[in-house]
Amino acid sequence: MEDHRASVPNKELKLPSFIQSVKLKYVKLGYHYLVSNAMYLFLLPLLAAASAKFSTLTADDFHLLWNKLQYNLISVVLCSALIVFLSTIYFMKSPRPVYLLDFACYKAGEMQKSTREGYIERAKLTGAFTEESLAFQERVIERSGLGQSTYLPESIARIPANPCMAEARKEAEAVMFGAIDELLAKTGVKAKDIGILIVNCSLFNPTPSLTSMIVNHYKLRGNTLTYNLGGMGCSAGLISIDLGKHLLQVHRNSYCLIVSTENITLNWYLGNSRSMLLSNCLFRVGGAAVLLSNRRQDRRLSKYQLLHTVRTHKGSDDRSYNCVFQSQDPSLLTGVSLSKDLMSVAGEALKTNITTLGPLVLPLSEQLLFFASLLSRRVLRIKSIRPYIPDFKLAFEHLCIHAGGRGVLDELEKNLRLTETHMEPSRMTLYRFGNTSSSSLWYELSYTEAKGRMKKGDRTWQIAFGSGFKCNSAVWKALRTVEPVKEKNPWMDEIDSFPVRIG
Numbered sequence: 001m002e003d004h005r006a007s008v009p010n011k012e013l014k015l016p017s018f019i020q021s022v023k024l025k026y027v028k029l030g031y032h033y034l035v036s037n038a039m040y041l042f043l044l045p046l047l048a049a050a051s052a053k054f055s056t057l058t059a060d061d062f063h064l065l066w067n068k069l070q071y072n073l074i075s076v077v078l079c080s081a082l083i084v085f086l087s088t089i090y091f092m093k094s095p096r097p098v099y100l101l102d103f104a105c106y107k108a109g110e111m112q113k114s115t116r117e118g119y120i121e122r123a124k125l126t127g128a129f130t131e132e133s134l135a136f137q138e139r140v141i142e143r144s145g146l147g148q149s150t151y152l153p154e155s156i157a158r159i160p161a162n163p164c165m166a167e168a169r170k171e172a173e174a175v176m177f178g179a180i181d182e183l184l185a186k187t188g189v190k191a192k193d194i195g196i197l198i199v200n201c202s203l204f205n206p207t208p209s210l211t212s213m214i215v216n217h218y219k220l221r222g223n224t225l226t227y228n229l230g231g232m233g234c235s236a237g238l239i240s241i242d243l244g245k246h247l248l249q250v251h252r253n254s255y256c257l258i259v260s261t262e263n264i265t266l267n268w269y270l271g272n273s274r275s276m277l278l279s280n281c282l283f284r285v286g287g288a289a290v291l292l293s294n295r296r297q298d299r300r301l302s303k304y305q306l307l308h309t310v311r312t313h314k315g316s317d318d319r320s321y322n323c324v325f326q327s328q329d330p331s332l333l334t335g336v337s338l339s340k341d342l343m344s345v346a347g348e349a350l351k352t353n354i355t356t357l358g359p360l361v362l363p364l365s366e367q368l369l370f371f372a373s374l375l376s377r378r379v380l381r382i383k384s385i386r387p388y389i390p391d392f393k394l395a396f397e398h399l400c401i402h403a404g405g406r407g408v409l410d411e412l413e414k415n416l417r418l419t420e421t422h423m424e425p426s427r428m429t430l431y432r433f434g435n436t437s438s439s440s441l442w443y444e445l446s447y448t449e450a451k452g453r454m455k456k457g458d459r460t461w462q463i464a465f466g467s468g469f470k471c472n473s474a475v476w477k478a479l480r481t482v483e484p485v486k487e488k489n490p491w492m493d494e495i496d497s498f499p500v501r502i503g
Contacts, residue, residue: 096252096294098245099302100476101189103290104182105443106175106261107490108151112285115148116141122152123280126161128270136274141281145406145427145502150434151285155265168204168265169213175261175287176210177217183289186488187301189255191218196247196256200229200236200438202467203326203336204263214259225251233324233466234402236260237438238474241290242309248294255295261287262437269335276335282405286436286443304476307459308360312353312471320345324467336467343411349471350412353463354392357473361395361459392416395459396475399423400444402464403430406502428498433490438464443490447498450491454482 114122120138123129129137151157154174155167176199184191197220199210208216211226227243229236237260244256264283269276293302314320323339359367370390376382399422401412409430413423425444429436433443441462448454458478465471484492491498 096249097296097299098248098306099293099295099298099479100304100306101291101293101298101302102183102186103288103303103442103445104179104186104488105439105446105490106179106182106285106287108174108285112151112154112157113149114152114157114284116146119152119281122156122159122161125159126270130272133272133274133277137277137281140278143406144282145409145430146282146284146434147431147500149432153264153285156268161268163265163268165206165266168263169206171265171285172201172204172206172210172261172263173213173217175285176214176259176289179259179261179287179289180214180218180257182488183257183291187291189291192221193255194218194220194224194257195251195254196225196227196244197259198227198229198240198244198256199259199261200232200240201261201263202231202233202236202437203267204265205230210259214257231467233468233470234404234435234437234440235464235466235468235470235472237288237441238309238462238464238472239311239470240438241292241306241474242311242472244292245306245309248292251294253295254293256292258290258292259287260290260438260442262439267336269333271329271331271333271335273329273335273337275337275339276329278338279336282435284434284436286433286439288439288442290442299479302479303482304460305479306474307477308357308473308475310353310357310360310473312349312356314345314349314352314469314471317469320349320469323469343407345469346408346465346471347411347415349465349469350463353471353473357475358390358392361461361475362390362392363394366390366394389417392461393418393422396461397455397458398425398445398448398453398460400441400448400460400462401426403427403433403440403444404435404465406430408465424499427502428500431500431502432498438466440464446489447491447495449482449487450484450489450495452482452484454478456481 119141120134123134123137153167153171155162155164155171197211197214199214201210204210205228209226209228211228214220215224215226225247229240229243232239237258240258240260244258248254248256262283264285267279267283269280271277292306299305319341323342323345324336325339326334326336328334358370362370367390373385376385399418401409401423403409403426409423409426412418425447428447429440429443433440436443441464445460445462448460454460456478460476460478462474462476463471484495
């Protein structure tokens, strides 16, 4: 999702205030998720109580119990059958845990680095843009939050630029294979052991598909399940995680490889429509590869466990559907336009998503305060009571908010009452790598790890927005403390120079 503050009036840049009314049906949806796992929540206290009781029994107690059971065969058989039956139900119905072994983010070469001024010079050399369009792009990029070391694809970084299908394939292969090679080296997993492959790339979907590129390059098994997700915007990375989670509930003892990327080469807009020029200024080269597993023996090797995914789709609303739209301009040049409704649509999608997520993650104290406020306003009709907005900072130690643009991050920080530390990974990712679309969340998580902030038991909230319009969340729990000295990620050789102050 992109920052478009230079193209719309100031009043349109505000996200809707989250202290306005909350739709009760989304609260119910969150509680539906919670109640659907109620059996396990009730069984745990019973098992704990039974264990505590058994721990107080002596040898004489067990001997007496054995003597009684010898003469009551029917009771023994029935109790044993009940225990086996309940155990079978529990293990069959309980969701398989999904572990994240590791992930890797692609870092392009030095030749592809671009300063803000360097991008404008390349844009001038194309001869495609008017003076007004060049001036507009210059204003946007100066306010965007991007730094002086983001990466362009080789086809655009070189002079003259050469955006074509062959170059687009080269960009896709460099990003995907670069990230996958590093991931396989970090985990020690062999390519032929991968049973599920999911690739998401919104705007570049060649034939054969991107998944086929990977299958061919790494010679994956013929029965590998492959899924290629296109057109789903910057939130598609978490859609891939959610899809992988559901597939791992069905396929036992499997590895799921997820690749999130975007392709810039064929999507560099060479027209002069302002709403379509924004993506030129913000999107940069990047990609990430993530390896999931449902093998219980992989828990001790994994970094994180997936706790929750929540997906919100507002596509039934025309305003939401049309706010990020690929089309042709009057000169028949294809680009992605951003409507002036983008920020308000994003705010509505976010409000729906966090209302559903809240019951799953918030402490009981926050939930009680929220529902007391909600019932007072919606049931008792006491309008003088202000809606209570739960403090999500109590539910998570770390946040990874899609680095779509500076304006989006500013509004989210204000509306969710976040601190500079919470926003730091997102702002620094936008500054150093630009908007890398669906992979930006993994650059942000890499930043947190490189800073040595990820401790065992920490919870991380990833949240992303995308065309459609969608808002998706994932919640992870760290299974071990991540030691920066043992990490290889795109920040490690320069992490000491961050954070930087962005003017």
